[in-house]
Amino acid sequence: MAEKLATKKMLTLDLAKQLAAAAEAEARKNNWNVVIALVDDGGHLVYLQRLDDTQYASIDVATRKAQTAIAFKRPSKIFEDATAAGKVAVLSLPIISLEGGVPLVVEGKMIGAVGVSGVTSQQDGVVAKAAVDELAKIVGG
Template identity: 55%
Template sequence: MKTKSFLELSDVKAIAAAAEAEAVKNNWAVTIAIVDDGGHLLWLQRLDGVAAISAEIAPAKARTSALGRRESKGYEDMINGGRVSFLSAPALSGMLEGGVPIVKDGQCLGAVGVSGVKSNEDAQIAKAGIAAIGL
């Protein structure tokens, strides 16, 4: 039997704080979502001034990234490349850039999803959060 790491509350708080700091530094209003490896919501933070729909999009991006164990941008790229049938993939509704998996020793521990600014900026914020725990 293998041993697997998992996100603790202190990890989630560190990721959220670093992601928020990156957003605030750039004056970006976003929603930040953090999920576990099964896509279950562990954290949702909606900064002032962000559109309400981002509170739906950020968790969807995070869930898609965690379940697929890859950045959600990969799905967006596939669809934009003509593989539109992927829109019917079950359980994946956040197939837009901005969902980034949290990976340690080759294992997906969860993901961060961000929504509210340009997709590449959403991903930048998610990656800044993940970097806070040394991953």
């Protein structure tokens, strides 16, 4: 029976904390106060970190950026760019159309996503990229 069960890579709490630490280091290096949210492949929150003095509204925004990235299997920046180009129909989707949400991919499979909010969307994207880069170091990619 066990051989019929699928196995998959997953975003564990320990891994989420490690990725958040890399994102936090990038934010602190730039003196940016942000919220860092990590969700699993179903969009469920695994870990959330709010740096001191970050506005509380960023808790929801960071989480929704991560959920957008995993739900649509692409960075949330795609939707920001589409909106900026006048493709406002994307606004009817259950998304947040701001940069800062990025899928986490291991061996071609999405294990979750990171979302960052607190500064400009471009700066949020820089912080999110630090988490993605850390994942690449961990998995050797």
